[in-house]
Amino acid sequence: MTGELPIRAVPLDETALTLDELAQACAVEPGWVVQRVRTGILLGGTEAAPEAWRFTSVDLVRARSLLRVERDFDANDEVAALVVDLTEEVRRLRRRLRAAGLKST
Amino acid sequence: MEYKDYYAVLGVPKTADADAIKKAYRKLVRKYHPDVSKEADADVRTKELNEAYGVLGDAEKRAAYDELGSAQYRQPEGGGFRPPPDWGSGFESADGGADSDFFKDLFAHVGGGRRHGFAMRGDDTHAVIEIALADAYHGASRTIGLRVPQADEHGRVVTRERTLDVTIPKGVTEGQQLRLAGQGQPGSGGAAAGDLYLEIRFAEDRRYRVEGRDVYQTVPVAPWEAALGAGIEVATPSGRVSVTVPPDSQGGRKLRLKGRGIPGTAAAPAGDLYLLLEIALPPANTPQAKALYEQMARDLKFDPRRGL
Numbered sequence: 001m002t003g004e005l006p007i008r009a010v011p012l013d014e015t016a017l018t019l020d021e022l023a024q025a026c027a028v029e030p031g032w033v034v035q036r037v038r039t040g041i042l043l044g045g046t047e048a049a050p051e052a053w054r055f056t057s058v059d060l061v062r063a064r065s066l067l068r069v070e071r072d073f074d075a076n077d078e079v080a081a082l083v084v085d086l087t088e089e090v091r092r093l094r095r096r097l098r099a100a101g102l103k104s105t
Numbered sequence: 106m107e108y109k110d111y112y113a114v115l116g117v118p119k120t121a122d123a124d125a126i127k128k129a130y131r132k133l134v135r136k137y138h139p140d141v142s143k144e145a146d147a148d149v150r151t152k153e154l155n156e157a158y159g160v161l162g163d164a165e166k167r168a169a170y171d172e173l174g175s176a177q178y179r180q181p182e183g184g185g186f187r188p189p190p191d192w193g194s195g196f197e198s199a200d201g202g203a204d205s206d207f208f209k210d211l212f213a214h215v216g217g218g219r220r221h222g223f224a225m226r227g228d229d230t231h232a233v234i235e236i237a238l239a240d241a242y243h244g245a246s247r248t249i250g251l252r253v254p255q256a257d258e259h260g261r262v263v264t265r266e267r268t269l270d271v272t273i274p275k276g277v278t279e280g281q282q283l284r285l286a287g288q289g290q291p292g293s294g295g296a297a298a299g300d301l302y303l304e305i306r307f308a309e310d311r312r313y314r315v316e317g318r319d320v321y322q323t324v325p326v327a328p329w330e331a332a333l334g335a336g337i338e339v340a341t342p343s344g345r346v347s348v349t350v351p352p353d354s355q356g357g358r359k360l361r362l363k364g365r366g367i368p369g370t371a372a373a374p375a376g377d378l379y380l381l382l383e384i385a386l387p388p389a390n391t392p393q394a395k396a397l398y399e400q401m402a403r404d405l406k407f408d409p410r411r412g413l
Contacts, residue, residue: 009272
């Protein structure tokens with residue numbers, strides 16, 4: 001132990017991130033997030049005003065994955081969304097395989 | 106400082122054009138992508154690739170890197186490497202793959218230098234923390250080590266080792282992000298530090314399988330326990346519990362223990378624990394055991410393949 005007071009880690013799903021906080025966590029401009037919410041890639045295309053948007057763990061992981069695919073492969077946002085959707089589906093199926101006692105690699 | 110050969114990381118010659126570098130990077134980043142790679146060091150390789158491409162994929166940074174790689178700045182003894190004092194001015198600060206000391210020492214200070222005189226919040230940082238499933242049930246304390254870039258008296262950024270004592274609340278799940286406010290990169294000009302995000306991963310545990318907050322556990326039972334029903338004791342992640350095995354249970358039967366999965370939080374209810382019965386056969390390795398099996402074969406008139 002370091003002797004300092006322990007720092008409490010807060011699960012994102014309890015606090016959730018605002019638009020600016022998500023943009024900061026992904027090191028992008030808020031406009032990048034706004035565009036992807038408006039096209040339905042993030043937050044399921046909510047109709048709410050940006051001030052009311054709240055992002056959880058799943059959204060943060062998804063946003064960072066989108067960003068990586070867009071940057072690594074010069075992909076447009078729709079192609080990146082498709083790749084991330086498929087990746088999430090593969091992860092979900094692998095988790096279910098493991099839960100069912102079937103090994104997945 | 107040890108020199109890192111980014112061309113070797115990407116497997117391209119120093120004469121490679123921008124297109125060849127991009128192609129090499131994409132090919133390798135796909136190969137080592139954590140969701141598809143079967144390589145053991147995929148994480149490390151991906152970081153190296155991102156770091157190398159962050160430099161070679163940017164014409165300006167690449168030019169500066171090539172200049173640094175020239176003999177002029179190599180130190181004769183030990184193959185060390187010393188960048189010129191004004192190196193890097195005019196370049197953007199590092200993004201992605203910035204876990205390497207080499208990368209940080211070369212690039213990270215540049216952004217800080219350009220921001221001189223402005224108050225700017227520190228960047229958020231991301232890391233992964235591995236915990237045991239039991240920690241998700243009870244909460245945990247962890248001491249984690251971080252490498253943090255910090256400006257020295259000459260305004261250059263050096264990396265500093267830092268440890269943090271972190272309390273992880275109970276009820277966390279795989280993939281969940283924990284936020285440690287103010288524990289990211291320091292701000293400049295008196296502005297606030299960024300936040301640190303920790304992604305939860307569960308250490309491999311052959312006893313348990315987890316899906317969300319639900320936990321699955323295989324429980325061996327004797328044939329007579331499955332056939333006649335029995336009260337058994339099972340060690341679960343939340344401690345020992347008494348469970349009733351219903352009579353006529355077959356292998357694969359699922360017993361649900363409501364609320365005994367990963368504990369709930371303000372945002373989500375507790376998961377369930379599923380016990381999957383697995384019928385363990387006693388070996389027929391004594392005359393008495395053999396006789397019992399023979400008696401069953403004679404008396405039970407049991408055909409397990411009926412209906413096939």
